[in-house]
Amino acid sequence: MKKRASWSFAALALGTSLSALADYKLNLQTPVTKLGEEVYDLHTFLLVICSVIFVVVFGAMFYSIFKHRKAAGHKAANFHESTTVEIVWTIIPALILVAMAWPATKVIIAQKDTRGADMTIKVTGYQWKWGYDYLDEGISFHSRLATPQEQYENYEGQKPVRNADYMLEVDNPVVVPVGKRVRLLLTANDVIHSWWVPAFAVKQDAIPGYIRDTWFKAEKEGVYRGQCVELCGKDHGFMPIVVNVVSQEKYDAWVGEQKKLMAANQDDPNKVWTLPEMVARGQKVYDSNCAICHQANGKGQGAFPALDGSKMVVGPKADQVHLLLKGKGAMPAWEKTLSDTEIAAAITFTRNSWGNKTGELIQPAEIKAARSM
Known part of the structure; x- marks a missing residue:
């Protein structure tokens, strides 16, 4: 009974392994573009050529080693270069390289041809x-x-x-x-x-x-x-x-x-916001752009400093405005990415969240003025 259970368990384990192996993909993704199909076919073509070369070269090498081993009574031969052999093993690889390079070049040229775009x-x-x-x-x-x-x-x-x-x-x-x-x-x-x-x-x-x-x-x-x-x-x-x-x-x-x-x-750059409105808008901007580095709780991580209690955040607001606009080190420049309202909202949010309670409100007009400085 135990033996039958062991065999059943082994069969189940083997079936599970084969099922998992069937789901394991070893090739490129199925292409959905004609160019992708050409790349897929090129990949298969070159893989076949490389596989054939591998089999021929290593097959000949292992055959020679086994068939002409010293234990079988063979002795090493003394011979000099052969012009015929030199020509053959130069021409054949050159032809193989041409056969590989020709379709590869066509595909590369097609990849770089961006004319006729819709x-x-x-x-x-x-x-x-x-x-x-x-x-x-x-x-x-x-x-x-x-x-x-x-x-x-x-x-x-x-x-x-x-x-x-x-x-x-x-x-x-x-x-x-x-x-x-x-x-x-x-x-x-x-x-x-x-x-x-x-x-x-x-x-x-x-x-x-x-x-x-x-x-x-x-x-x-x-x-x-x-x-x-x-x-x-x-x-x-x-x-x-x-x-x-x-x-x-x-x-x-x-x-x-x-x-x-x-x-x-579309934000009106001349709109005057209240503190609660700007904090609410700033949280959305922060979660989308800043939280991945400084974390949602403002505690920072690795090379990215904590914003909760940061001297930059609770210090003079002009310094923080300049930092967000121009960036520094790992901090990207947001002047080309975010609008005046979004930057003002992000700064207002960080200065009034977690343990930061400055009560300061930054308006979009202040960011617009800072851009021109």
């Missing part, structure tokens, strides 16, 4: 989020990690339940119509980033001070995910990419919604 999106990398500007539609937004903090931090030793798209979900995904050629113009605001969506076979570095471009044309609707694949700092793994490929009708509806949302969120 739409253009400017992509800007920040520590740690992406900025998108639809140059044809006049739409702009930032895309940040949407995975809740409790899912990627272990609170009080308890492992949180994580969803299927853990660390690969964002608050504002990129939306593009299916079957349209999309040109991307990439740059960065601080350090080098890299925009990568494997299903599109697109990977392009975003470098401060430079504009790099690439393109894709998704042939299938769906949600496609990627990541920044350049080591851009401490929280490099916190800036995923999500692209929603939808029908033209859904895309047009999304564009209309985004324009209405932008109009509704």
Whole structure:
């Protein structure tokens, strides 16, 4: 009876292992662009060539070692160079390299050919989020990690339940119509980033001070995910990419919604805010832009100092305004990213939250004046 139970347990364990192995993917993601299919086929073609070379070379080597071993009575031969052999082992590798380089060059040229775009999106990398500007539609937004903090931090030793798209979900995904050629113009605001969506076979570095471009044309609707694949700092793994490929009708509806949302969120720089209003607005700005480094409780972490009780935060407000606008060290410059109202709100929030009770209110007009100084 015990033996039968042992065999049953072994069979169950083997079945579970084989099932897990079947779910384990060893190849590239299934491409959804023609260029992605070419990259996939090129990868397979080169892998086959390398595998054949491996088998032939090591097969010949091991055969020679085994067949001509001293124990079998063979003696080492004395011979000099052979012109024929020299020519053969020069020509054959050269032909193999040409056979590999020809299709690879065609794919690389196709990747760099960004002509004939149906739409253009400017992509800007920040520590740690992406900025998108639809140059044809006049739409702009930032895309940040949407995975809740409790899912990627272990609170009080308890492992949180994580969803299927853990660390690969964002608050504002990129939306593009299916079957349209999309040109991307990439740059960065601080350090080098890299925009990568494997299903599109697109990977392009975003470098401060430079504009790099690439393109894709998704042939299938769906949600496609990627990541920044350049080591851009401490929280490099916190800036995923999500692209929603939808029908033209859904895309047009999304564009209309985004324009209405932008109009509704447009701040009047001359508006005079009350302290409670500005603190409430500032918390939203802080949670979206600052909490990932300084934490939601303002206690800081690693190279990022605590804001609760900070001399910078409770000191002269002009110093904090200058720091947020111009940045310093690991602190990015927010003058090109946030509006006057958003910066004023963030400063007001930090100066009146946690243990900081300055009672000071910063108005957008003060930030506008500081920009011109």
